[in-house]
Amino acid sequence: MGAMFLILLASVNGLSSVSFDVQPIIPATTVVTSNVQPQIPGSRFVQIRLDINSMVPPEFRGEVVESVVQVSTRSEWVQVADYWPKTELATSIQGSLEVAKDFDQQREASIQGIAAYPGIGNARGHAFFQDNLKLSVQYNQQPPMHLLTAAGTMDRRSGAYFKMKSTPQAVLEGSRTFELMLEVPQSWRGDILEVRMSAYGKKAQKKSAKYQEVGEGHFLIAVYADGDIEAAEMAMRFVQQLSQLRTVANQFAKAVEKTMFPSPVHKLGRALDIYEPHIPMNYLDLWIFGKDQAQPIARLPVDLRVAMLDYAEMKYAMELLASGGIISIAQRPTHVALKVPLPDTYPEAPATANESAFR
DSSP states (O other): OOEEEEEEEEEOOSOOSBEEEEOSBOOEEEEEOSSSOOSSTTEEEEEEEEEEEEEOOTTOOSEEEEEEEEEEESOTTOEEEEEESOOEEEOSSOSOEEEEEEEEEEEEEEEEEEEEETTTEEEEEEEEEEEEEEEEEEEEEOOOOEEEEEEEEETTTTEEEEEEEOBTTBOSSEEEEEEEEEEEETTOOEEEEEEEEEEEEESSSOTTOOOEEEEEEEEEEEEEETTOHHHHHHHHHHHHHHHHHHHHHHHTHHHHHHHHOSSHHHHHHHHTTSOOOSSOTTHHHHHHHSSOOOSOOTTSOHHHHHHHHHHHHHHHHHHHHHHTTOSOGGGSOTTOOOOSOOOSOOOOOOSOOEEOOOO
């Protein structure tokens, strides 16, 4: 049985009313299933499980009506084969509805006749008939349904989304489980998944308040196969490098800000949208979450540049695991020295695997 673990890496982009979290290590399994047909020749299936938690702080006085979770792979050799939960409908009514309808029908008939008799006279007759008919019909009807969860694939099956609605029977706060079945190459050893979470609602209990985003989370998850010691070590080093990068970035935050805005005039120009700093305001997120690290970093402090390059190196090493060796070392970005030892061989799929319990 091949199990995998996911290492969570979170990005905090400011304070949010609603916060999200997911366990740092997530077990997953290599599965054999007859319910899903492979779309890629020579591929296999792996299953991952994410337990995502959301929390609404006590001081929040608004309303959360919807939350969205998007999970995507960053590898072109991996696609989503299946997902759970599926689209779900719900109702606040238990059982079926009993419908009763009454109909009143009035029937009328009128007959009028005239007869003439020569030498005797005329005769006239009139008859009127009226009655009421009352009908009663009873039958059972299914109650109206509303959307509870919407789910599907996105970006040509490179990811999946889950949209949850708040109802009296289903609250959005707390823990919820999501599962993905991924179709991967036989030599696949790991990957980096990107998870975005958003909550929508009102920040105040006012009728005039508009619906808007009231919470968000952005995560990177490093995946590695259980039993593959080299891949596991790479994933752990990837986690450490990202943590180190964030620590160093916090240490040099004031120095970077000074480089962005050498004087109060520059800050005023940025506020008036007439000055753009040479270093993007979100430079760290661009480096961490971007698919390439092509932005210039020469103006940053030396220690911070070193931490960024070390992270880029481990990120590229993880991409090698996702490609199953399809990417050659010669194709690495020019700024990546690739000092980490990379395996020369990529193991085949496990000889035995569990039958999928995927729903």
